[in-house]
Amino acid sequence: MAIQIMSAAFTGIDGVMVTVEIDITRGLPALNIVGLADTSVKESRERVRSAILNSGFDFPVKRITINLAPADLKKEGSLFDLPIAIGILFATNQININDIDDYLFIGELSLSGQLKKVRGSLPVVMEGTKNKIEKFVVPINNAQECSLVNTAKIYALDNLKQVVHFLNYKDLMPYERNNNERILIDGKLDYEDVFGQESSKRAIEVAAAGGHNLIMYGPPGSGKSMMAKRISSILPSLSQEELLEVTKIYSVSGKTTDGEKIVSQRPFRSPHHTITRIAFVGGGNKITPGEISLAHKGVLFLDEILEFKKTVLEVLRQPLEERKISISRINGTVEYPSNFMLVGALNPCPCGYYGSYERECSCSDYERRRYLNKLSGPLLDRIDIFTAVNFLPYNKIVNRKCGENSNVIKKRVELARNIQNKRFSKEEIHCNAEMSQKLILRYCHLDDKANKIMELVYNKFKLSTRAYSRILKVSRTIADLEGSKNILDKHIIEAVQYRKFIDERIV
Secondary structure, rough: OOOEEEEEEEEEOOEEEEEEEEEEEOOOOEEEOOEOOOOHHOOOOHHHHHHHHHHHOOOOEEEEEEEEEEEOOOOOOOHHHHHHHHHHHHHOOOOOOOOOOOOOOOOOEOOOOOEOOOOOHHHHHHHHHHHOOOEEEHHHHHHHHHHHOOEEEEEEEEEEHHHHHHHOOOOOOOOOOOOHOOOOOOOOOOOHOOOOOHHHHHHHHHHHOOOOOEEEEOOOOOOOOHEEEEEEEEOOOOOOHHHHHHHHHHHOOOEEEEOOOOOOOOEEEEOOOOOOOOHHEEEEOEEOOOHHHHHOOOOEEEOOHHOHHHHHHHOOHHHHHHHEEEEOOOOOEEEEEEEOOEEEEEEOOOOOOOOOOOOOOOOOOOHHHHHHHOOOHHHHHHHEEEEEEEOOHHHHHHHOOOOOHHHHHHHHHHHHHHHHHHHOOOOOOOOOOOOOOOHHHHHHOOOHHHHHHHHHHHHHOOOOOOHHHHHHHHHHHHHOOOOOOEEOOOHHHHHHHHHHHHHEEOO
């Protein structure tokens, strides 16, 4: 009779239940694995055999057939080592347990029987709980991320011998996560270190409060990167739901290390401009998440954005609009979330000094246009806020007057986000930047004076419909920062100022 052991795999960031069936019969000694398994799964035959023998157990000299069901789902990775070993030991009566169907097993085995960390353990546990499984046996290095699922009983063990002892004697309490292990935002990055640049810091505060995309432009050395790297210090903390979603992405990509098993702060990703399209959007043989998904619920910072290949920048258009990315490869199609705040920094021209008060630009008009053409019109339309960052006057550097610290700004941002959370409590969004056209009509009310100003700006600068909508979204955020129910004329005026790009043109 075949033995069934519960396990799971994952596709994208979602878990999929997998039943490991083990049948041991008389015949020539062999161990065969069927069920659309990839090379890493098939190689588990040798790992399991060595792990069982080196742990002091008997390996049957018989014909062993292992089926991974459902058979039409491609199985990848080494997380089936442990359930296969448990199934063999259970079938040969080396494990005495009556409720083995109540457990789900995942883990990679070393030749000595040690349990190694696997990718995707969090979505696996979440899928198991959906299927009414409460007990999970996992490697000890996966315990912390698995324990994020409050309803799950996690039994974290170090090797195969410990697993067998636990199943036979039930002498282990479930793993309890220490909340103090959370990684806090780096306190060294604070806006009080930024002298001056009040208009840019205000623009960043508005962007953070509404989740808006932002581009900073100015000469090299003016502080664009310095301010961008501190955005994480003023963003609201992750909610429990967001924490689970972000950690799932890092779990399936293998980005959670032994020192950081839970992504407890909003991601800040800053890829180099030489990045490839696949590394940017995701893909490869195993269709892993790219930078735009690793930045989900956080910040994607593109320093020197015009140095990125235009083909790489253009792939941002769909995820910026739909807040997800669908990747199709020969192995299948996977959808990853990519709801991030895009922050870009650029020089206004090849020499970097166009529009600067301190140094004269040496570039021709043709060189400037050619340089800026990497940012296409459709991509610029998806940017909510533009802010100029110029050199500081000497007196502001000498006075060294510190600005507001990040905690003060963060409190204002959180108050605005709380207003938005209440506003969108019945919607499927959380901040103003995510509003659809229908929601803009519902929540962005202008008084007569504000409406006249908006009409004047729209006709004078021949704005696109998307640019018009983004001005309304930013105006709504500015009103939220002031606690105003309606959008006033001053909110529209400030939002229009944030649409000024190089040459003071409204985009």
